[in-house]
Amino acid sequence: MTRPYIPTRANEPHNTIWFETSPRHLAGRGDPRRITQTLRAAGWKNHSNPDYPHVALVSPDYRHTLVLEPEPKSYGAWWHIRGESEGRSWYTDFGANTPVEILAALTDALLKPEPATTPDIWPALASAGWAYERDEHGNETATHPDSILRVRRWTVAPSERFHWTAEAALPNGGGGRELLWRASLDDAMPRHLIAAFTTALTNDEPVQRGMYDVPHSHLVTQEQRGPQGEQLAAAHEARLKAVRAAARKARHTAVLTAGSGPVPTAASAAPVRSH
DSSP: OOOOOOOOGGGTTTTSOEEEEESGGGSOOOOTHHHHHHHHHTTOEEOOOTTSSOEEEEOTTSSOEEEEOOOSSTTSEEEEEEEEETTEEEEEEEETTSOHHHHHHHHHHHTSOOOSSOOOHHHHHHHTTOEEEEOTTSOEEEEOTTSSEEEEEEOSSTTSOOEEEEEEEEEOSSSSEEEEEEEEEETTSOHHHHHHHHHHTTOOOOEEEETTOOSOGGGOEEESOSOOHHHHHHHHHHHHHHHHHHHHHHHHHHHHHHHOOOOOOHHHHSOOOOO
């Protein structure tokens, strides 16, 4: 039976003319499948309700969840990630216009073993030309050279817990800032995850977007060049293939490790005789 053709935006990337768009932190949300299909390839289970417009994924060990839940306000939090590490729960939320290429740095890090050492976050930002400040309360701020994007680790009072935020916002002329997108990260998160996300903010490589797929066209530069439909689809499939292979290898290693317990000694291996 031939399946009906139903034209939707999900038929991309083949039905779009792609433009090299920079800077990436102002390029808009992008294709969420960059994240959701990668997690699915890694073995995350789909717990979504087909009758509700959201995506809910759970990691194989049930320690992490990701929910993509669009809401009417395009600047609200669409992405929600919850996790558990060393007995502590943590969370992080991302606004709708957070570029998926930046958020994917964090979700990709979830699929890899925790590194032995974690990169220093603030020196990495400073070396990329960001301005760094620390106040008397220990609050830290790094600001992108364009003054639109900034990362903060802050607390209301010295005795309170710290919070992380990354914001892209424009001065509104009244002393405030017009929010473009915001990320909120829990200070209880493993540091390598925060470092993966903040390091991705320093990447100045352009991303591919359609001409009308950017929320603020006056803030970006778009050139009709770079990979197009077939190339983008092939690169995406290659990424998924690599993730599937890595997941299979990890499962195989886990099985071998579980099956190679301590070799019994002669004494322990001898049967116990009853008298």
